[in-house]
Amino acid sequence: MINTQPSGNLQRTYARISRNWGLYVLLLPAVVLLLCFTYKPMYGVIIAFKDFNPVAGIMGSPWAGFKYFEKYFHSYQFSVTIKNTLIISLYSFATFPIPILFALLVNQLRAGKFKRVFQTVTYMPHFISTVVVVGLMMMLLSPGNGLIGSIYRLFGAEAPNLMGSAGLFSSVYVWSDVWQHMGWDSIIYIAALSSVDPSLYEAATVDGAGRWHKVRYIDIPMLIPTAITLLILRVGGLLGVGFEKVYLMQNNLNISGSEVISTYVYKIGLISSQYSFSAAINLFNTVINFALLLLVNWVSRKYSEHSLW
Amino acid sequence: MDASTKITVRQSGKPVSSDKALETLLYIWAAFVLLIVVYPLYFIVIASFSDPSAVGNGKVWLLPSGFTLDGYKELLKHSNIWVGYRNTILYTVVGTAIGLAVNISAGYALSRRDLVGRKALSLFFIFTMFFNGGLIPTFLTIRDFHLYDTFLVMVLPFSVAVFDIIVARTFFRTSIPAELWEAAQIDGCGNLRFYVQVVLPLSKAVISVLALWFAVGQWNAYFNALIYLQDKNLFPLQLILRDILITNQMQNALGTGEAAQIALRLANLLRYSVIIVSTLPIICFYPFVQKYFNKGVMIGAVKE
Numbered sequence: 001m002i003n004t005q006p007s008g009n010l011q012r013t014y015a016r017i018s019r020n021w022g023l024y025v026l027l028l029p030a031v032v033l034l035l036c037f038t039y040k041p042m043y044g045v046i047i048a049f050k051d052f053n054p055v056a057g058i059m060g061s062p063w064a065g066f067k068y069f070e071k072y073f074h075s076y077q078f079s080v081t082i083k084n085t086l087i088i089s090l091y092s093f094a095t096f097p098i099p100i101l102f103a104l105l106v107n108q109l110r111a112g113k114f115k116r117v118f119q120t121v122t123y124m125p126h127f128i129s130t131v132v133v134v135g136l137m138m139m140l141l142s143p144g145n146g147l148i149g150s151i152y153r154l155f156g157a158e159a160p161n162l163m164g165s166a167g168l169f170s171s172v173y174v175w176s177d178v179w180q181h182m183g184w185d186s187i188i189y190i191a192a193l194s195s196v197d198p199s200l201y202e203a204a205t206v207d208g209a210g211r212w213h214k215v216r217y218i219d220i221p222m223l224i225p226t227a228i229t230l231l232i233l234r235v236g237g238l239l240g241v242g243f244e245k246v247y248l249m250q251n252n253l254n255i256s257g258s259e260v261i262s263t264y265v266y267k268i269g270l271i272s273s274q275y276s277f278s279a280a281i282n283l284f285n286t287v288i289n290f291a292l293l294l295l296v297n298w299v300s301r302k303y304s305e306h307s308l309w
Numbered sequence: 310m311d312a313s314t315k316i317t318v319r320q321s322g323k324p325v326s327s328d329k330a331l332e333t334l335l336y337i338w339a340a341f342v343l344l345i346v347v348y349p350l351y352f353i354v355i356a357s358f359s360d361p362s363a364v365g366n367g368k369v370w371l372l373p374s375g376f377t378l379d380g381y382k383e384l385l386k387h388s389n390i391w392v393g394y395r396n397t398i399l400y401t402v403v404g405t406a407i408g409l410a411v412n413i414s415a416g417y418a419l420s421r422r423d424l425v426g427r428k429a430l431s432l433f434f435i436f437t438m439f440f441n442g443g444l445i446p447t448f449l450t451i452r453d454f455h456l457y458d459t460f461l462v463m464v465l466p467f468s469v470a471v472f473d474i475i476v477a478r479t480f481f482r483t484s485i486p487a488e489l490w491e492a493a494q495i496d497g498c499g500n501l502r503f504y505v506q507v508v509l510p511l512s513k514a515v516i517s518v519l520a521l522w523f524a525v526g527q528w529n530a531y532f533n534a535l536i537y538l539q540d541k542n543l544f545p546l547q548l549i550l551r552d553i554l555i556t557n558q559m560q561n562a563l564g565t566g567e568a569a570q571i572a573l574r575l576a577n578l579l580r581y582s583v584i585i586v587s588t589l590p591i592i593c594f595y596p597f598v599q600k601y602f603n604k605g606v607m608i609g610a611v612k613e
Contacts (some may be wrong), residue, residue: 118343
């Protein structure tokens with residue numbers, strides 16, 4: 001490798017490519033699909049800087065500069081959507097330790113039938129569709145004839161309208177997510193814990209360590225690398241509150257607390273057909289997310305030697 | 310009982326009473342979590358068999374009250390639900406087949422250390438996890454390809470799943486030894502034949518995991534249908550469910566009076582029963598395949 005001539009290198013590379021042509025055939029479908037449906041739209045992002053007109057096409061439409069970005073920054077919806085997006089994602093981010101705690105506790109359950117049933121059951125909600133979960137919430141949380149209404153009446157109190165309150169929107173959104181995904185999200189941590197060498201626990205027992213000490217000095221350090229990787233990925237999505245669930249939960253009563261960037265992008269773009277404006281808001285969102293991801297990855301690499309790449 | 314030895318080791322060293330108390334608290338916590346997860350789902354089941362006024366008055370807690378099958382009878386009358394069901398099954402089967410073919414092949418190619426340009430190609434894939442054109446440019450692209458409002462849009466354009474490619478790649482790296490390929494090469498076997506006749510038969514674990522992920526994802530998705538479909542005959546089940554459960558289209562059309570009361574009662578019952586019927590396949594299917602899911606998460610968690 002060290003002493004070869006440049007021309008010999010080139011030839012060898014060519015030989016290695018042609019010998020493995022079959023591998024490129026295997027890659028072809030995925031590459032073509034990404035080029036057509038992911039990379040081509042990236043080029044289409046330039047409509048954010050144009051006055052896009054479907055008849056003239058992307059190239060034919062006149063340039064608009066930063067007009068649509070400024071329009072967004074100066075609009076009433078700018079502060080509302082940014083604020084709601086940040087509240088919901090930071091709130092959701094704060095529940096990050098729950099699956100870790102869940103895994104630590106599950107790991108303490110004695111192996112056996114109860115533990116197996118417990119895990120199977122708590123993973124289950126993850127597989128229910130978002131549409132059904134939101135439908136379920138609307139029925140159960142209805143203050144009139146839902147389960148929550150009945151529970152409050154049992155104690156002689158009046159139930160709050162959880163699905164129709166702007167102030168409570170983020171709480172309902174985040175805690176229903178915890179309900180649906182905490183079991184599933186803990187699997188990766190449970191897997192990490194199951195790889196702990198049992199002799200470590202035995203040695204700790206001999207040294208007189210109690211349960212808490214084993215969790216504190218064996219289990220928790222074991223989870224930190226996984227937790228940091230997932231944490232970095234989460235920060236990268238900080239301004240990317242998912243469209244699907246928020247959009248389904250939105251109604252006229254909670255809209256001031258539930259309009260986030262992604263739902264606004266959808267309404268401006270596909271409901272009122274302001275393509276360039278919508279693309280500009282979307283691009284602004286993507287760039288911030290990407291920058292956050294790079295920043296956090298950089299900080300993490302610098303201070304903890306853990307990073308995504 | 311292979312677990313018993315472990316327990317005795319743990320207990321013989323620690324006969325402290327505070328551990329007993331902790332143990333009790335732990336199981337109380339577990340029972341509480343089970344209740345929180347299971348009860349809402351159980352409630353939907355009993356509510357679907359109960360008289361809606363009994364549900365509204367808080368009489369339904371443990372067993373159905375005013376037993377009725379009207380919700381399920383009503384279900385049979387709504388043909389759009391069954392059209393949606395059929396479409397979802399088609400999208401799930403075809404979408405999963407395409408997704409597997411595309412992603413597993415790409416994952417295998419990227420797992421090979423002798424692939425020239427591996428780094429650049431990996432970057433080409435991974436970049437799309439963090440950056441994309443966004444809703445409108447993607448929408449315009451789909452329209453340019455004449456895929457808007459077609460069957461194909463639900464199964465083809467978005468079938469590349471980079472995360473699944475990474476999982477497949479990790480699996481192939483750790484479980485297909487490089488010596489196998491070297492031996493096959495000496496026998497004059499090409500890459501494609503090696504992939505089909507040697508790699509795939511050895512990869513049932515990862516194929517089943519990715520198939521399940523894809524199938525569940527397809528079954529539950531509604532976003533692409535919302536954006537790219539207009540023809541009601543192409544709607545998947547989830548979009549129909551959205552109409553019934555969330556946008557309450559039927560309720561809005563109601564007037565007042567006795568006929569309206571009856572219609573409202575049926576609409577309420579229908580909502581419970583439609584949840585049961587649409588979610589049952591996944592819930593029934595899931596316990597049998599759960600171990601594959603767990604395995605998949607673990608394959609994905611192996612970091613290089």
